Amino acid sequence: MRLVSSLLPLVLLVISFASNAQTVLYHNFSGYTLTGEPGEEALFKQFDAMLIRDGKVAAVGSLETLTTQLNQVPDRKIDLKGKTVLPGIIDAHGHMLGLGENLMQVDLRTASSEQDAVARVAEFAAEHTEQWVIGRGWNQENWTSRDFPSAQSLDEFMVERPVWLTRVDGHAGWANSKALELAGITAETVSPEGGEIIRDSSGQPTGVLVDNAMALVESQLPKKTAEYYRKALTAAFDHLVSEGITGVHDAGISATNLEVYQQLSAEGKMPVRVYAMLSASEPKLPELLAAGPITTADDSLTVRSVKIYTDGALGSRGAALLEPYSDAANTRGLLVTQPDAIEDLFNLVIPYGFQINIHAIGDRANRIALNTFAEAFGTIGGRNLRHRIEHSQVVHPNDIPRFKELDIIASMQPTHATSDKNMAEDRLGKERMAGAYAWQTFLEQGTIVAAGSDFPVELSNPFFGVHAAVTRQDRANNPQGGWYAHEAMTLKQALRAFTLDAAYAAGQERELGSLEPGKWADFIVLDQDPYKVSNAKLWQANVLATYVAGEAVYTQE
Template sequence: MRRITCLVISLGLSASAIADTLYTNMNGYTLTSPAGEQAVLQEFSSMLVENGRIQAIGKEALAQRFAETDNIVDMQGKTVFPGLTDAHGHIQSLGNSLLQVDLRDTESVSAAVQKVRTYADEQPQMKWITGRGWNQEQWQQNSFPSAAHLDEVVNDRPVWLMRIDAHAGWANSEALRLAGIDKDTVAPEGGEIIRDEQGNPTGVLVDNAMQLVEDIIPEPSLEQQRSAYELAFQHLIKLGITSVHDAGINSNEISVYKGLHHQGRMPLRVYGMIAATEPKLAQLLAEGPYESHDQKLTIRSVKIYADGALGSRGAALIEPYSDDHDNHGLMVTSEEKIRDLYELIIPHGFQINTHAIGDRANRVVLDNMAEIYEELGGRNLRNRIEHAQIVHPDDLERFSELNLIASMQPTHATSDKNMAEDRLGSERMAGAYAWQTLLDQGTVIAAGSDFPVELANPFYGLHAAVTRQDRSDLPTGGWYAEEKMSLEQALRSFTIDAAYSAWQEKSLGSLEPGKWADFIVLGQDPFAADASNIWQTQVEQTYVAGKRVY
């Protein structure tokens, strides 16, 4: 059963106090501090806001007490949640994806190629045709595509299409030619060039090998970059997302963010993770954490890639893939380099967020964290493992022992359910997507979507977390349903626990006095709805710091 309290919580307001706005007649829910398993779900019907911050929440008595407030908003019984946080997304990639050919829903290679043809015909001025979202596991033949498929529709311009997980790319022959990729090209460490029986590149590049093409794609102009960000911002706030942890940004992107913030063009909050591959990483660390006065932009963490992804068989596994017996996956960053990065980052007090999907990658991170804590400390930096998808059962308790946050994406489970067992076999599923096991041991889970790998809609994530089913109610009863979350736990992971994972729980993540008035108005009450319908929840309004932004 969920724990609900209905006490008035305030900042010690006097009887004559007047606020900017009194919101009344709402069906409000929030988790209250502290973050983690001690958080309590509270219902309220009135909320007092002043200067963009919550002054009090309560019931009818609060509304009566401040009945003389100049600005009273009747919420007409609508359900109100705290603004939701996506604890792992890629904002520029999302903006770019909204401008490119979208291959997410294609069911065959021919359907994907047809979409490319249509897009190319509609964009004759584009020197490069780019896109994203293909997934061979959803196609009829379940095999990687080839450059020849694309050559049939576009052979006069280079084409580059990222797989849905961004850990593989599909090029046409012109893109391969421009990148200088041929039979003699050696794949970089941590990458793979897929080849045919004669050793010729087929057109698919995995993980670090993708850089061979991406390095020659012309950089967009500064204004084009800003437009992509703003397109992504608008997309996210319409979904009820008021804060995003941007997982891997370079110095140029940091400059774009600072410019957008200075110009007042950021309607939501961004917690930036500096990419470990950034050449200026040491300099940025030496400058120390950055936070704007209004907490719209915060940079105090570093994102490291340990391995690749499961769908492209790049996730690093202890034992070989069950459907590819000679393949253990890829360590995108070597174990030695990971250790060097930890030694560089920890003395500066930045949080470390390491992408680890396979059980070997997770073990490498856990081993190195344990050793570095003994030598340099850092246990209290709220370090995170991003994804933590496949963990050896022997290693699950180490998340708690090492005080690590599991930054996980619920829709990854429902998207991967059709191929995960093929990749892993049934025995390794014991430590896969193990949300409830981690919660039971007291580990904080910060939830996100990994957009644009998955759709950004957080209600898709809440639904997947609670049901372990896709939006077609499959599989019946849920996929490894013993690991599903309660709705309270899921909401916590998208709100106060996500804020905690960014050191922001004192100002964000819940509708409590003193915190920013970031909240959303919903078309249905997810706590009253059937769990199978949570994904259909519509966001009607979004507020950031008391200002309506959607």
């Protein structure tokens, strides 16, 4: 990998303004950005002053050089008092509606056991009178038993009201008996294709539904209104800007969600730039594709991609593997969408010029995705559309070079590795770990890696992701030396994956992702310098302010 460092003084543009230009000069800070072309050709820049004109970067460099070349006094001059400035973080894979809902529902992420989760649900239900009790975040891998939960434990406190609790990865759900009853699920109910109704030894449903089987209960949930979408998305916006996130690639939205985004954008109420992927399961997908890509004038909303699911998740044994699970020899996971249907979607989407972002976690799912891309490129073309594989989590070593050969972007989430480290070897065995969470292997072959969090599956704080990428450790600094540490990123690689390369993955590297002249002035102010603290402390970065188009959308009180 080649990163060229350029130290102060630095000026990237000779400044000339119209008389009515609104200019703001920020100074007295430690600034860092990766500039130029994405990937290994990116240049590392440092600066201590930045001039913004009408929401865009006009110049960066030293205060002395910018002051010398200015031909007019800026409208404002702001001293950042020695803090650190970085480009706004772009999360290349998140779920905005899911995050907003998570903030409004019972959160089970830190539940230590099935009983603890039940107690939290009971407490939440006592304070909320809606018919359905809805939550998310349970993870049996964090419990001592590591067994799936049961409807019976929920029934002990909640009989008349239905309960539906989504697993942390969004690929399994836990229902009480009332919810199963409303969904019509009995011992005779057949598991749908691409899903599984977990059953006990007598064939009775236990209350846990995996992947496509979840729809049996979810079809009974209260319908989501446009106002509900607005409330949830606004909650997500407020949360994300407080963490320094200025852009999100929203991984799978409905037509209704799109309508609400368009309304919010028109009203100027989108403090986070959204690159939205249309859901392949949206009934109106052909109509939306025919309407063409969407890009607002202020780049607050962009729509020119489609999200397709191939398989489920590793934690719920829904990831599709080439060989059986090491800890469950009777299964190789699930295909949420069958190969023929995936091929049909490629043939539908690519001719409209939309990027395909395909979810693939298991090695079989990744191979199916790569094979389908290769076939499509040979028949209908579209190789230039910067297609992506979302997660690229467990890839057969023979398939990793194909990402580069096919120009496929690997959209990966660093905190998945540190969350999965306690169970991944159990699921895969050591041999298959050779192609799992293989960030550095992808980077060394020149593949663009776009980093995200997959919130609310993981916490959205991007510095948790930067820390995980660099250390391969959790925030308690375990395991010592890092988990499969040879696949760790450098700090520059990690920050590039969350900024410039994430922008490239959305075709937005000319507008976003770095602090360079002509790009939007999306930046954050931190209380610590990531290049001067130990790697173990990277996750502790505190966001003091977040700016989008040069305007503060968050300041710490």
